[in-house]
Amino acid sequence: MSDVGSEESFLVYPDPAPPELARCLDLGGYGWKAVDGLESLQGADNAPAWTGAVVAADESPDTAWSVCRELRRGDVPTEPLLVLVSGNQLEELESRAELFDDFLITPFHPRELEARLKHLLWRAGRGARPELVSYGPIELNLETYQAVVAGRTLDLTFMEYELLRFLTSNPGRVFTRETLLNRVWGYEYYGGARTVDVHVRRLRAKLGEEHSNLIQTVRSVGYKLGQSRWREQGADPAE
Amino acid sequence: MSDVGSEESFLVYPDPAPPELARCLDLGGYGWKAVDGLESLQGADNAPAWTGAVVAADESPDTAWSVCRELRRGDVPTEPLLVLVSGNQLEELESRAELFDDFLITPFHPRELEARLKHLLWRAGRGARPELVSYGPIELNLETYQAVVAGRTLDLTFMEYELLRFLTSNPGRVFTRETLLNRVWGYEYYGGARTVDVHVRRLRAKLGEEHSNLIQTVRSVGYKLGQSRWREQGADPAE
DNA sequence: TCGTGTGTTAACGCCGTGTGAAACAAGACC
DNA sequence: GGTCTTGTTTCACACGGCGTTAACACACGA
Numbered sequence: 001m002s003d004v005g006s007e008e009s010f011l012v013y014p015d016p017a018p019p020e021l022a023r024c025l026d027l028g029g030y031g032w033k034a035v036d037g038l039e040s041l042q043g044a045d046n047a048p049a050w051t052g053a054v055v056a057a058d059e060s061p062d063t064a065w066s067v068c069r070e071l072r073r074g075d076v077p078t079e080p081l082l083v084l085v086s087g088n089q090l091e092e093l094e095s096r097a098e099l100f101d102d103f104l105i106t107p108f109h110p111r112e113l114e115a116r117l118k119h120l121l122w123r124a125g126r127g128a129r130p131e132l133v134s135y136g137p138i139e140l141n142l143e144t145y146q147a148v149v150a151g152r153t154l155d156l157t158f159m160e161y162e163l164l165r166f167l168t169s170n171p172g173r174v175f176t177r178e179t180l181l182n183r184v185w186g187y188e189y190y191g192g193a194r195t196v197d198v199h200v201r202r203l204r205a206k207l208g209e210e211h212s213n214l215i216q217t218v219r220s221v222g223y224k225l226g227q228s229r230w231r232e233q234g235a236d237p238a239e
Numbered sequence: 240m241s242d243v244g245s246e247e248s249f250l251v252y253p254d255p256a257p258p259e260l261a262r263c264l265d266l267g268g269y270g271w272k273a274v275d276g277l278e279s280l281q282g283a284d285n286a287p288a289w290t291g292a293v294v295a296a297d298e299s300p301d302t303a304w305s306v307c308r309e310l311r312r313g314d315v316p317t318e319p320l321l322v323l324v325s326g327n328q329l330e331e332l333e334s335r336a337e338l339f340d341d342f343l344i345t346p347f348h349p350r351e352l353e354a355r356l357k358h359l360l361w362r363a364g365r366g367a368r369p370e371l372v373s374y375g376p377i378e379l380n381l382e383t384y385q386a387v388v389a390g391r392t393l394d395l396t397f398m399e400y401e402l403l404r405f406l407t408s409n410p411g412r413v414f415t416r417e418t419l420l421n422r423v424w425g426y427e428y429y430g431g432a433r434t435v436d437v438h439v440r441r442l443r444a445k446l447g448e449e450h451s452n453l454i455q456t457v458r459s460v461g462y463k464l465g466q467s468r469w470r471e472q473g474a475d476p477a478e
Numbered sequence: 479t480c481g482t483g484t485g486t487t488a489a490c491g492c493c494g495t496g497t498g499a500a501a502c503a504a505g506a507c508c
Numbered sequence: 509g510g511t512c513t514t515g516t517t518t519c520a521c522a523c524g525g526c527g528t529t530a531a532c533a534c535a536c537g538a
Contacts (some may be wrong), residue, residue: 080388092352094358097357103354112344118336119332119336145457157495158458194497195497198496220515396483436529437486437528481537481538482537484534484536485532485533487535488529490527491529495525499520501516507513508511
């Protein structure tokens with residue numbers, strides 16, 4: 001499914017997930033797994049990795065409500081559960097109020113789906129997914145201003161963090177000192193291109209010896225972080 | 240207004256209630272009262288007869304959110320609160336997740352409004368309200384406005400409590416002074432960002448010496464409370 | 479009137495930040 | 509290979525932004 005480990009993932013019904021729903025979940029960066037029933041899950045209840053569920057009840061309502069009922073009976077009965085219903089199913093919601101946390105009318109707007117998922121996750125106490133930027137061993141939490149390299153927390157100053165964030169957001173790309181000054185420092189700048197050098201040096205020092213080479217200098221051009229994802233393992237012969 | 244058929248009644252903003260909203264509430268048999276602000280209510284706090292609120296935030300969002308904030312601060316801070324937003328306001332919902340329980344996109348279908356109201360009332364009737372906020376040694380009782388740190392009751396002023404509540408509700412997250420002024424104080428603000436500093440200082444003083452470091456300053460960014468739960472164990476090995 | 483809560487102003491001190499120069503590395507040219 | 513040139517790394521230091529703190533000003537209710 002997806003590569004990032006820390007993200008939210010949803011259980012989706014039915015198994016060939018509605019195309020629109022699948023597309024929106026993918027675009028939102030959520031992991032998801034479509035099932036046609038819960039018997040397959042009961043077999044392998046090893047890691048209930050999903051943090052919520054989205055049940056499309058507009059096609060086959062009866063089995064969909066059964067799935068909701070099963071989910072409510074499960075080990076984590078209060079997980080966020082969103083049902084998709086058609087406009088003429090609104091009346092039957094009242095009698096099934098205990099089977100869902102929120103509902104969405106099909107056809108739906110992708111942004112409404114995302115907004116409802118976010119609010120459900122927030123209410124469930126897990127909060128919105130933290131905005132993360134990562135590359136290799138580097139992980140940046142944009143909300144807490146924390147930087148982690150290979151599990152070790154770094155104590156960065158403001159400019160160091162901003163510089164690392166910019167480089168990590170554009171991995172493998174080379175930036176001239178002027179560009180860095182403009183985009184990170186944020187003002188027109190004359191002279192003092194050495195400022196970038198010094199901050200790169202301090203960053204490398206705090207990254208530690210084994211990771212200091214994450215920031216590479218491209219001679220007479222500038223700096224870049226890591227390797228480009230373009231032809232990553234293509235093993236450039238000049239390397 | 241409405242002859243109260245059922246015992247449910249809602250507070251509606253703004254005062255000339257949106258016609259569509261008024262009609263639907265009437266048809267649904269709900270009682271409701273439109274207000275343009277909360278100052279009129281504070282005068283006569285005799286019988287808070289409403290069981291919930293519907294705030295139309297699609298016309299004048301700023302004041303609407305202020306009303307939501309006031310409602311949340313009120314005596315019954317967790318009453319069901321539904322906001323009406325336009326389609327292009329979905330993005331701003333995420334940063335105000337604590338100000339509403341459910342939302343509805345305008346223009347709306349009357350039956351969807353009714354379904355959402357019913358579901359909100361059903362959920363409120365089950366008492367699924369988190370009245371407590373806590374982080375580490377901090378415990379806040381939202382009903383009694385009491386703050387406890389490590390078992391010791393604090394005597395906080397109003398703004399101190401609000402600030403601590405906001406920070407505690409979003410632990411580990413860094414907020415700029417401007418953000419704090421907007422979200423805690425609740426109005427647009429120019430100058431005087433030092434106000435936040437002073438209140439933080441007073442809060443730290445009341446937290447006591449051993450817990451004053453719960454509120455951490457992130458230099459040239461803002462303040463945050465505690466450590467993020469994200470990678471909390473990343474203690475520096477050189478320590 | 480006093481007492482309390484809240485916002486403002488100014489002084490102070492720290493530490494992040496930028497700068498200059500020296501030391502160093504990498505090619506280029508003869 | 510030696511030497512010169514160009515560019516990068518490293519160090520030390522001074523300035524200034526930024527947070528802390530205290531003291532004051534104002535509004536409001538008792």
